[in-house]
Amino acid sequence: MADLSTNVAGIESPNPFWLASAPPTNTGYQVQRAFEAGWGGAVWKTLCEPILNTTSRFAAMSYNGQRVTGFSNIELVSDRPLEVNLREMEETKKRFPDRAIIASLMVMPEREAWHEIVKRVEAVGVDGLELNFGCPHGMSERGMGSASGQVPELVEKQAYWVKEVAATPVIVKLTPNITDITATAEAAVQGGADAVSMINTINSLIGVDIDTWNTVPNVNGLGAHGGYSGPAVKPIALNMVGECAGDSRIDVPISAIGGVSNWQDAVEFMLMGASGVQVCTAAMHHGFSIVEDMIDGLNNYLDDKRIDSVRELTGQSVAKYSDWGDLDLNHQIVARVNNDICINCNKCHVACEDAAHQCIDMLKGENGEPILKVREEECVGCNLCQIVCPVEGAIDMVERPTDLPSLTWNQRQQAMKTASTLG
Numbered sequence: 001m002a003d004l005s006t007n008v009a010g011i012e013s014p015n016p017f018w019l020a021s022a023p024p025t026n027t028g029y030q031v032q033r034a035f036e037a038g039w040g041g042a043v044w045k046t047l048c049e050p051i052l053n054t055t056s057r058f059a060a061m062s063y064n065g066q067r068v069t070g071f072s073n074i075e076l077v078s079d080r081p082l083e084v085n086l087r088e089m090e091e092t093k094k095r096f097p098d099r100a101i102i103a104s105l106m107v108m109p110e111r112e113a114w115h116e117i118v119k120r121v122e123a124v125g126v127d128g129l130e131l132n133f134g135c136p137h138g139m140s141e142r143g144m145g146s147a148s149g150q151v152p153e154l155v156e157k158q159a160y161w162v163k164e165v166a167a168t169p170v171i172v173k174l175t176p177n178i179t180d181i182t183a184t185a186e187a188a189v190q191g192g193a194d195a196v197s198m199i200n201t202i203n204s205l206i207g208v209d210i211d212t213w214n215t216v217p218n219v220n221g222l223g224a225h226g227g228y229s230g231p232a233v234k235p236i237a238l239n240m241v242g243e244c245a246g247d248s249r250i251d252v253p254i255s256a257i258g259g260v261s262n263w264q265d266a267v268e269f270m271l272m273g274a275s276g277v278q279v280c281t282a283a284m285h286h287g288f289s290i291v292e293d294m295i296d297g298l299n300n301y302l303d304d305k306r307i308d309s310v311r312e313l314t315g316q317s318v319a320k321y322s323d324w325g326d327l328d329l330n331h332q333i334v335a336r337v338n339n340d341i342c343i344n345c346n347k348c349h350v351a352c353e354d355a356a357h358q359c360i361d362m363l364k365g366e367n368g369e370p371i372l373k374v375r376e377e378e379c380v381g382c383n384l385c386q387i388v389c390p391v392e393g394a395i396d397m398v399e400r401p402t403d404l405p406s407l408t409w410n411q412r413q414q415a416m417k418t419a420s421t422l423g
Contacts, residue, residue, distance in 0.1 A: 002302035003309040004295065006040070006276045009169040009194035009253045011128040013040035013100040013276070015298075016266060016310055017291050020257050020278035021046050021104035021130065021173075024288070026078065028088025032095060037288040038295055041100030043278060044089060046077040046132045047121065048106045053079050056217040059206040061232070070232035071281045072206040074217065074224055077106055077135070082120070090124035101125075102171065105162075106132040109148055114161045128168045131159065131193075133184075134175040134200020135227065146200070149175035152187035159191025169194040171255060174240075176233075177203050181240045186249045196244065197255035197278065199237045201227025230281040234259025238272055242321045245273020262290075263297030270310070271317040329412070330404040333381035333397045335360070339371045341394045348372065348385035348395060356384045376400065 004015040018041035019025050019034055026045045034042055053075055061070040078085060093101050103121040107113040118129065133149030148154040155172065162170050172188035174181055176199035185196050203225050207216040215223025237258025244250045256274035260266055261282040269277050282290055302310060337348070337360075349372060352360040359378040365371045374385075386395040 001299055002307055003311075004040075004298060004302075005309075006311065008100075008255055008275045009128070009171065011041070011100050011102065011169050011195075014098055015040035015295055016270070016276035017294050018042060018100065018102070018255070018276060018278045019283060020280040021102075021132065022280040022284070023075065024280065024283045026080070028092045031088075031092050031101070034283075034288045034291075035092070035096045035099045038291045039099070039288065040276075041102065041127075043102040043104050043130050044085065044126075046104040046106050046135070047082055047085055047117065048077040050079050050081055051076050054219045056219065059217045059226070060230070061206055068230055068281065068285045070204075070206070070228055071230040071284070072204050072217075072226040072228050073201070074219075074226040077132075082117075086120065086124045089121075089126060093125045093127075100127045102128045102130050104130045104132050104173070106135065109154055109158055111161045111164075114158060115165050118162055118165050122167055126168060128171060128194075129162065129166060130171040130173050130197060131162060132173050132200070133158070134173045134198075146175040146177050149173075149184060149200070150178050152183050155184050156187040156191035159188050159193045163192035171195040171197050173200055173257075174198040175200050176236060176240060176258075182243055182247050182250060185244045186247070189250055189252055193252060195253040195255060195275075196250070197257055198240050198244065199233070199258045201229050202233055202236065204228035229258070230285075231259045231261055234261075234265060238268060241269055241274055242272040242318060245315060245318045246321060263294045263301065266294065266298065267301060267313060270313040271315070272321065273315045273318050275311070275314050325410040325413075326408050328406045328408060330402060330407050332400040332402050334376040334379040334400045335374045335381070335383075335385050336376070336396050336398050337372045337374060338394055338396065339365070341391055342372060343391055343394070344370050344372070345390060346372070347388045347390065351384050351388045356380075356382055360385060 006013055006016045017039055019039055021043040025031055025042045031042045057073055057075045059072045060068045063069045103126045105117055107117055133155055134146055159172055170193050172193040174184050174196055188196050205225055209216055241254055241256050253275040254273050255276050255278055256269035257278040260277045260279045266277045349360045349362055357380050359375045361373050363371050363373050386397055389395045
């Protein structure tokens with residue numbers, strides 16, 4: 001069996017699966033139940049001055065029968081006294097000394113406030129700190145959360161303040177509600193952060209009830225924007241992790257968050273540069289026991305790949321993720337229909353006719369049976385037909401040989417510039 005243990009900036013855990021700072025890590029009872037189920041670590045629900053939460057506070061989007069495709073919340077930080085949380089954190093660490101306990105923290109952007117809470121939290125034996133600069137609702141209106149996380153100067157300054165007194169590794173949790181996440185990630189590194197985690201939730205409104213005209217969720221008839229999470233945000237998170245992992249200025253470990261629902265998601269995030277992953281929505285949807293399948297699946301995957309340690313996955317795909325201008329414009333693939341598998345639903349034909357390049361013909365075979373055939377010389381390899389096809393293997397995207405040399409847009413522009421200079 002492969003070694004699943006991870007080390008994120010000095011924080012060790014028996015596997016890469018941590019629970020993110022969220023409702024599942026609200027109490028010692030919950031975190032201890034999670035550790036009993038097999039989770040490698042937990043980021044405790046954000047500690048701050050206790051607040052009042054609203055009811056209702058959660059909403060979810062379902063699509064084509066799949067429940068909780070996306071999840072939105074307007075819940076804030078912990079509403080429990082700091083002293084109670086600290087006592088339970090200390091008790092949990094004593095019961096599970098091999099599991100990672102990370103304290104998520106949020107205070108006003110004041111040096112003394114950060115110094116005070118860091119000292120109090122570290123005194124109970126946590127393994128690390130996560131500075132919550134990502135919460136997009138409620139706390140941001142009070143000058144904390146993403147209100148700080150959207151300003152690189154504030155990210156750097158507050159990370160520096162924490163590092164002045166912290167004895168444990170410091171992770172800075174970044175907001176995705178920003179134009180360029182590498183800017184705030186770099187600021188965190190400049191401030192001394194030992195790692196970054198991303199992404200926090202995305203500004204959202206899950207929906208509107210078309211009968212009552214109330215927003216979803218609503219509190220006594222009024223709604224507010226919330227934080228969006230779940231499988232639907234994974235592509236956004238994966239991109240941001242890849243952008244940071246590929247930036248030489250951000251030379252610290254990454255803890256990936258955003259739509260991690262199974263072991264395959266974890267592998268993808270690690271290949272794109274993460275040293276470990278955090279999970280929230282999937283645990284809220286299915287319970288703590290999902291980690292058992294995550295651990296088994298990851299173990300089997302590594303064994304099949306003959307990989308000794310999960311750490312060997314980190315960053316293996318980063319070099320393959322570049323800018324559009326570096327892509328080979330002369331590389332060609334085309335669609336090919338496997339008519340022995342095709343069920344003639346004609347979805348590919350309709351999609352190609354209405355929204356692509358009109359290159360799939362509806363014909364008759366030797367025995368008069370309906371068949372679909374791609375005019376490969378006109379196919380641009382957009383993948384739409386394969387995407388809409390309901391039958392696995394009915395359409396293949398195959399490479400079309402070409403005598404043309406590799407040519408990128410950047411190379412083309414450089415060649416044109418050189419020719420212009422010479423001319």
